[in-house]
Amino acid sequence: xxPASSVAVENLNPKRLQQQLQTQPGSLPFDQILxxxxxxxxxxxxxxxxxxxxxxxxxxxxxxLEKEETKSLFSADAISRAKQIxxxxxxxxxxxxxxxxxxxxxxxAIAAGITSRDGFPANADDxxxxxxxxxxxxxxxxxxxxxxxxGILCPIPQxxxxxxxxxxxxGALVPYYLDEKTGWxxxxxxxxxxxxxxxxxxxxxxxxxxxxPGNPTGQVLAEDNQYDIVKFCKNExxxxxxxxxxxxxxxxxxxKFNSFKKIARSMGYGEDDLPLVSFQSVSKGYxxxxxxxxxxxxxxxxxxxxxxxxxxxxxxxxxxxxxxxILASLVMNPPKVGDESYASYKAEKDAILQxxxxxxxxxxxxxxxxxxxxxxxxxxxxxxxxxxxLPQKAIEAAKAAEKAPDAFYALRLLESTGIxxxxxxxxxxxxxxxxxxxxxxxxxxxxxxxxxxxxAFHEAFMAEYRD
Numbered sequence: 001x002x003p004a005s006s007v008a009v010e011n012l013n014p015k016r017l018q019q020q021l022q023t024q025p026g027s028l029p030f031d032q033i034l035x036x037x038x039x040x041x042x043x044x045x046x047x048x049x050x051x052x053x054x055x056x057x058x059x060x061x062x063x064x065l066e067k068e069e070t071k072s073l074f075s076a077d078a079i080s081r082a083k084q085i086x087x088x089x090x091x092x093x094x095x096x097x098x099x100x101x102x103x104x105x106x107x108x109a110i111a112a113g114i115t116s117r118d119g120f121p122a123n124a125d126d127x128x129x130x131x132x133x134x135x136x137x138x139x140x141x142x143x144x145x146x147x148x149x150x151g152i153l154c155p156i157p158q159x160x161x162x163x164x165x166x167x168x169x170x171g172a173l174v175p176y177y178l179d180e181k182t183g184w185x186x187x188x189x190x191x192x193x194x195x196x197x198x199x200x201x202x203x204x205x206x207x208x209x210x211x212x213p214g215n216p217t218g219q220v221l222a223e224d225n226q227y228d229i230v231k232f233c234k235n236e237x238x239x240x241x242x243x244x245x246x247x248x249x250x251x252x253x254x255x256k257f258n259s260f261k262k263i264a265r266s267m268g269y270g271e272d273d274l275p276l277v278s279f280q281s282v283s284k285g286y287x288x289x290x291x292x293x294x295x296x297x298x299x300x301x302x303x304x305x306x307x308x309x310x311x312x313x314x315x316x317x318x319x320x321x322x323x324x325x326i327l328a329s330l331v332m333n334p335p336k337v338g339d340e341s342y343a344s345y346k347a348e349k350d351a352i353l354q355x356x357x358x359x360x361x362x363x364x365x366x367x368x369x370x371x372x373x374x375x376x377x378x379x380x381x382x383x384x385x386x387x388x389x390l391p392q393k394a395i396e397a398a399k400a401a402e403k404a405p406d407a408f409y410a411l412r413l414l415e416s417t418g419i420x421x422x423x424x425x426x427x428x429x430x431x432x433x434x435x436x437x438x439x440x441x442x443x444x445x446x447x448x449x450x451x452x453x454x455x456a457f458h459e460a461f462m463a464e465y466r467d
Contacts, residue, residue: 014420030418034450036438037420039215039382041288045443049287049348051078051341052330058082059326062092077339085326094322100315102129102296103322106329110296113332118262122298128310129296129328131320133245133281136297138165139313140241140277143306144206145171151203153194153238155186157385157427157435159215174198174205177430180387183376184219186210188228195236207239208232210260213246213380216427216437218360220255220379226263230274239275240264245295246381248285251357255379261300275301282327284382286352294324294331359440359447360384366451367438370458382441385424388434394465406434412461417453 018033025031035044042048054074057064059082064070070079086092088105101107107124114122130136144150151172154162166173176194178184191208198205210229212221221229233240242260250257264274282294299310334349335341360378367375367386375386390398390405398408406423413419413436424435442450 014414017414017418028418029416030453033418033420034442034446034453035420036442036450037422039284039439039441040290041382041441042290044441046288046352046441047348048289049334049345051075051335051345052287052289052327054078054341055082055085055330056323056326059085060094060323062086075341075344077335077341081330085329089322094326096322098319098322098325100311100317100319101125102127102320102325102328106325107296109329110332113329114259114261114298117332118259118265120262120265122261126298126300127296128299128314129294129320129325131293131295131324132283132290133243133279133295133297134161135317135320136277136279136295137161137241137243138168139310140207140239140297141165141169141171142313143309144239145169148172149202149204151198151205152241153191153198153205153208155209155211155214157216157424157429158209159211159243160426162209163428172198172203174203175428178214178217178219180376180430180433183379184214184217184385186221186225186229188232191229191232205236205238207241209241209243211243212260213249213257215243215246215381216383216385216422216424217376218378218381218383218385219376220250220252220257222255223258223263226258226260227267230260230264230267230269234269234274239277242276242278244278245281245284247280248287248353249356249382250380251353251360252377252379257380261298271300273301280328280332282324282331285331286349286356287327287331288352289327292324292327293321294327296328355444356382356440359442359444362447362451363438363440366455370455371462373458378440382439384438384440385427385435386438387424388436390434391462391465391467393467394461397465404434406436409434409461410436413454413457416457416460419450419453419457 014033055078088103107127110127111122111124148170151174152166153174153176156175156177163173174194176191179187195205240260244259247257261278278298280296282292283290335345363384364375364378367373372389373386375384378384388409395405398405401408404425406425410421410423421436421438429435
């Protein structure tokens with residue numbers, strides 16, 4: 001393994017190192033960068049789902065539908081779905097602006113998909129199609145936060161979109177800590193404590209963010225826990241912001257995804273009982289279409305005047321991109337049994353999800369075999385969030401380098417191995433604990449290299465800084 005001084009710290013930029021590998025082969029102690037830092041599946045070799053791409057191609061170039069050879073190149077159900085979608089678009093113009101909430105026919109399709117998933121009705125008028133889930137989150141923060149005294153309860157660790165959006169709109173982040181000892185459990189008693197503490201300081205807590213399955217922690221909430229969360233929001237008058245973008249990414253047999261809307265409706269809460277916003281995206285799941293920028297938020301339980309304000313904010317951006325809108329409708333309405341594409345679609349989906357589960361297990365096992373590392377099971381999502389129990393000497397070295405200890409560790413890992421991870425300090429963590437977030441997205445044939453390199457680095461690091 002190369003010594004720590006082999007690469008100047010100021011050059012520890014993964015893209016710059018990648019360029020150096022191309023222009024100066026052999027100049028680094030590794031031959032490729034292994035990106036384990038971001039949930040961007042197709043950048044790491046995951047293939048798009050054939051049916052979705054066939055429909056997109058036909059919608060974007062409708063004249064293909066008039067050609068006889070198209071029938072031999074595209075599946076019959078992709079052709080019929082494209083025709084059905086184009087019929088909902090005025091002039092079949094996928095390059096034109098749409099309604100600010102999204103094309104009505106596509107919102108109808110999304111609502112039908114939600115109804116099928118949950119067993120409770122959904123309404124197209126409640127759907128706002130967005131460029132991925134992130135604009136929906138920003139939109140809701142803009143509406144909820146009036147000044148620095150408005151607070152949002154947010155999980156720690158959390159996806160930094162939430163802390164950044166709360167800060168951007170001038171609000172107060174009210175943290176609640178997930179319990180690492182119980183597999184990143186969400187304790188209602190801690191929620192109540194944090195809520196009461198914030199209120200005692202004059203913070204008007206307006207909403208609760210829940211990420212299920214979890215990012216960066218990979219846990220899937222138990223159904224009973226979800227019932228308690230819904231009850232808590234109802235009793236405390238909070239808007240429930242449900243980040244459900246990993247709903248397809250479940251890797252354990254004893255857990256399944258339940259939307260918070262399904263939970264609320266099964267408890268007997270109707271439209272007027274609980275303000276709830278559910279976020280979904282085409283970037284995650286088994287589809288991984290990050291660059292297509294598609295997603296939606298479903299808004300229920302808000303009064304007509306509030307909904308009018310949400311629509312006004314959405315209108316500022318005119319509309320989300322049409323390709324993303326079409327894709328959002330497709331992921332919520334994939335091929336069904338009896339469709340020509342169903343067998344190949346299901347084979348592609350199952351292969352991706354089964355491979356992700358195997359990768360998660362391999363990395364989890366590898367982390368837990370290493371001295372000073374403990375890693376909870378990845379029940380869902382695309383990440384592991386192992387805790388690194390760093391020696392005091394390493395913590396002192398990090399302080400001398402003016403880095404957070406886990407950032408110091410992550411930089412040394414990159415420098416020595418080319419593996420890119422994200423320090424836990426970027427997501428928030430219990431003070432005095434240190435973590436890294438590692439995705440499970442490198443292709444399966446790359447996972448052994450990740451494990452081998454990581455193991456060699458970690459053993460050398462621990463030997464160097466042993467107290």
